[in-house]
Amino acid sequence: MTFFTEYLADPRTRDALFEQTLEHIYLTAVPVGMAVVIGLFLGILAHRSPQLRSPILSVVSTFLTIPSLALFAILIPIVGIGATPAIIALTLYALLPIVRNTVSGLFSVDRAVVESAKGMGMSATMRLWKIELPNAWPVMLAGVRVATLLTIGIAAIAALVGGPGLGQEIFTGIRRIPATGSLESLLGGTLFIVILAVLFDLFYLAIGRLTIPRGIRE
C-alpha cells in the first residue's frame, strides 16, 4: 500500500487536500448557516400555527427525497455550475433536521413553564426568546449537528457539477480507476471527509458545553 508512503508523503497532494478541505468546510458551513436561519423561522412558524405545521414539515421532508445528483442538475440551468447550485441544494437538504428539531424542541418545553411565564406577564415574544428557545436549545442543537453531518456527506457529490471540496479528489480517483493512484485518491478524499466530520462533531460538543444552560444539561 502506497497510501502513506507515496500519496500522503507528496506535498502537492497534501496541499491540494488541505485546500479542498477548506472548500469543503465552506461548502458545509454556508448551507448549514442559511438553513439555521430559515429553519429556525420555519420551525417557530410550524410550532405556532397548527395549520402550517404539516405543510412545512412535508415540504422540507420532500427536499430530502430528491436525489442529490438530480437536484444539482436541475439547479445548473438556473444558477450555472460551481458552488452556487451546491450551496442551494445543500441548504434545502439541511432544512429537515433543523426544522423538525426546532418544532419538537419547542414542543418539549414543559407547558407549565410556558404557562407560568405567561402568568407572570411575559409577552409572546419574550416567552419565545427568554423561555421557549433556551429550553428547546439542546434539541435544536442536536438537529443542527445532524444537518451538518448530512451536509458534509452530500457535499462530496457537488464535485460532479463542478463544485469545490473534497469530492473533487474522490471523483478524480473514480474517473481514473483502475489506473495507479486512483484508489489512493478515493481513500484520501474519504479520509479527510471523515476527519472533518469528527472535527465538526467535537465543535458541536464544545458549542453545547458553552451554550446549554447548566440547569437543563443532562
Place this chain on the structure above:
Amino acid sequence: MSDQTNGDPLARLGTDAETGETMIELQELTKRFPGQETPAVDRLSLSIPKGEIVVFVGPSGCGKTTSLKMINRIIEPSSGHIIIDGEDVTDIDPNHLRRRIGYVIQQIGLFPHIRIAENVATVPHLLGWDKDRTRERVDELLDVVGLPPEQYRERFPKELSGGQRQRVGGARALAADPPVLLMDEPFGAIAPITRTRLQNEFLRLQTELQKTICFVTHDIDEAIKMGDRIAILQEGSRVAQFATPEEILTHPANDFVEDFVGTGATLKRLKLTRVKEVEPTEALTGRVDEDRETLRQRFDASDWTAMLLLDRENKPLRWLRGPDLRQQDRPLEKAGVRTRALVEPQATLSDALEEMLLGAAGVAIVVDRRGAYRGLLDIDAIITSIQTMKDAQAEYYRAAKLADPEDEVPA
C-alpha cells in the same frame, strides 16, 4: 348568586361580605370553548373580599380552574367582567394585568434554565426594577419562604425537592408584592407530609401578608383548612354555596354541598380548629443545662411518667423516664427517646391528631415557629373540642327545628 344560595335565613348569615371592601368582583363571567355546547363557566358572579383566602372547590370538570384562569386572563372570558380593586380589567393589556397578580400553579413551572434568584426576579425584571432593589427583594423573599438565600440563590430548579420548588414558586409569585394571588392546586403535587407543612407555613405567612387569594382545589379538606371562605362550585361554575368553612360544614346549603362535603364531617371539623385555639397543658420539663440530680428530684416529686428534656433554646429534645434519669452512663441528650409529634400553633387539630397517632407518646408537643416548646396537646383536648362542636351543631338543629331524632347527638 342569591338565587343559588340556600333559602334558609340562618344559613345565609355571614355569606355576604359584611366587613371590608371587595378586592375582586366577577360579574356574569362566562366561558364558552369552541365546539362545546354548554359553557364551561356559566355566568359566575362572586365578590372576593380584600385580604381573604377564597377557595374554589368542586368536582373535576366543574369549571373551577377555568374560572380562576379567567381572573388573570390566561383564559379569555367569552363575556362578563372582572373588576379588580375597583378597576375593570376585562379589556386592559393582559401582560400588565398579570404583573400585578401573583400566579402559582400545581406544576409550579419554574424556569429550568435559570437560577433560583433569576426565577424569583422574573416580575421585578419585567417591571424594570434596578439591580440592587431586585437582589434585595429576592433575598428577602427566599428568607420568607424558608430557603436561606446564600444557600439557594445560585441553584437551579432541578437541584431542589418538590416542596422547595413550590416554595420558590411562591416566592416568585410574591416578588413584586402583588395585592392578589391566584393559586391553582398549589400543593396538589406535593407529598402529604410536606404538603401539611407548606399549608401551615402558607397560612402563617398570610396572617402577615394579608393578600387577597383565590385558591383552587378539588380537595374539600384542603378547602376547609385554607379558606376564609369557600365557593363550592357545580358544573358550569355555578355557585352551590359561598360561605365560611364553618357554615358549610354545619349548614350545607343543599344536597349537592352535603354530598360533596361528604361523610366524616366530624373529622373534617377538626380541620377548622387550630392548635393555638386550644389551651395546651403543661408538661413536666427539664433543661439540658440543669443538673441531673435536680431533674431527678423534680421528676420523683411529680406524678408524671416521663419528663420532656429541652435544649438551651427550649426546643424539645428527648422524653426521659425514671431509669434514664438514674443511670449515669449516658449524657442526657442521648438518654430516653427522641421527641416526635411536634406541631405548630398554625396546624389544625386534625394534623395534631395525626402526629399523636404517629408518635409513641400519644401526645403532641406544641412548638412555636422557631421550634421552642409551648405546651402539650393530648387526646383529651381533641375529644373536648369535638364535643363542643357537636353540641353547637345539635343546638343549631334544635333551634331550627330540623333535628331528625336519629341525628340527635347525645349530649
